[in-house]
Amino acid sequence: xxxxxxxxALCAVATTATTATTYAQQAPKPEDQIRYRQSIMNVIxxxxxxxxxMAKGEVPYNKEAAVKAAGLxxxxxxxPAPLFGPGLDKGAPTKAGAKIWTExxxxxxxxEKMQGEVKKLPAAASDPATLKVAAGDVGKTCxxxxxxxxxxxxxx
Amino acid sequence: xxxxxxxxALCAVATTATTATTYAQQAPKPEDQIRYRQSIMNVIxxxxxxxxxMAKGEVPYNKEAAVKAAGLxxxxxxxPAPLFGPGLDKGAPTKAGAKIWTExxxxxxxxEKMQGEVKKLPAAASDPATLKVAAGDVGKTCxxxxxxxxxxxxxx
Numbered sequence: 001x002x003x004x005x006x007x008x009a010l011c012a013v014a015t016t017a018t019t020a021t022t023y024a025q026q027a028p029k030p031e032d033q034i035r036y037r038q039s040i041m042n043v044i045x046x047x048x049x050x051x052x053x054m055a056k057g058e059v060p061y062n063k064e065a066a067v068k069a070a071g072l073x074x075x076x077x078x079x080p081a082p083l084f085g086p087g088l089d090k091g092a093p094t095k096a097g098a099k100i101w102t103e104x105x106x107x108x109x110x111x112e113k114m115q116g117e118v119k120k121l122p123a124a125a126s127d128p129a130t131l132k133v134a135a136g137d138v139g140k141t142c143x144x145x146x147x148x149x150x151x152x153x154x155x156x
Numbered sequence: 157x158x159x160x161x162x163x164x165a166l167c168a169v170a171t172t173a174t175t176a177t178t179y180a181q182q183a184p185k186p187e188d189q190i191r192y193r194q195s196i197m198n199v200i201x202x203x204x205x206x207x208x209x210m211a212k213g214e215v216p217y218n219k220e221a222a223v224k225a226a227g228l229x230x231x232x233x234x235x236p237a238p239l240f241g242p243g244l245d246k247g248a249p250t251k252a253g254a255k256i257w258t259e260x261x262x263x264x265x266x267x268e269k270m271q272g273e274v275k276k277l278p279a280a281a282s283d284p285a286t287l288k289v290a291a292g293d294v295g296k297t298c299x300x301x302x303x304x305x306x307x308x309x310x311x312x
Contacts, residue, residue: 039198039199068234
């Protein structure tokens with residue numbers, strides 16, 4: 001527990017540094033970009049986790065919340081691509097696989113496959129049956145990309 | 157540098173734990189909620205930072221990017237309120253001021269003031285002159301809330 005507390009404290013320090021850098025409009029450092037990438041993935045994970053829960057019947061379905069989360073996931077899904085760009089393979093500990101940078105075209109295709117499925121989420125979210133199908137399809141692209149491009153352990 | 161690297165590694169460990177927890181649809185732990193709160197604020201900071209940069213002329217104005225960022229900031233601005241709820245004052249290092257939990261009504265009013273200004277951003281973002289005014293108004297609510305409710309140092 002203590003270690004996690006220390007980790008989160010330092011994590012917050014990193015966040016503050018990121019914000020300060022951004023406001024000054026300096027070029028963000030790789031470690032700040034990696035932290036931003038992780039923040040985006042965290043929010044996507046939480047929001048899509050809720051949608052997947054609704055799709056599986058583990059969370060009560062709520063149309064308004066589902067449509068809002070789906071729209072948010074769709075917008076957020078468009079952000080990480082440049083954060084996997086050149087020079088962002090190193091600079092902070094990451095589980096992002098080295099293959100992302102050695103086979104960028106394949107990785108880009110995997111990201112675009114995810115984005116293609118995520119685009120269907122907002123319309124699908126307004127009905128539990130269509131959400132179930134769409135969330136399943138999105139989930140498969142998440143897993144596919146994680147299997148191929150996310151390492152089990154942190155590197156760097 | 158090394159310390160930040162360790163921090164970010166541990167930070168990523170915390171993120172992974174959060175995602176796993178969410179997918180299992182268990183009640184998230186306070187430390188995971190605090191981490192989620194920090195991720196949301198990080199993304200808001202980066203996206204609003206870009207808008208503020210455009211408003212100040214430090215970043216080239218781009219209508220499509222501005223409207224997208226404004227919509228994203230608006231949606232994200234609706235998420236943190238419950239993450240400042242009961243029991244989330246402790247559990248991980250945070251700069252969130254203790255006053256948030258001792259004067260929740262005042263804090264709620266400050267959050268709602270921010271949300272009220274942020275709501276104007278999407279429409280304002282489609283023109284540099286209106287964006288300048290709206291971003292300025294949003295920035296004041298950010299600063300006001302940070303001055304009153306964000307501590308200088310991490311506590312726990």
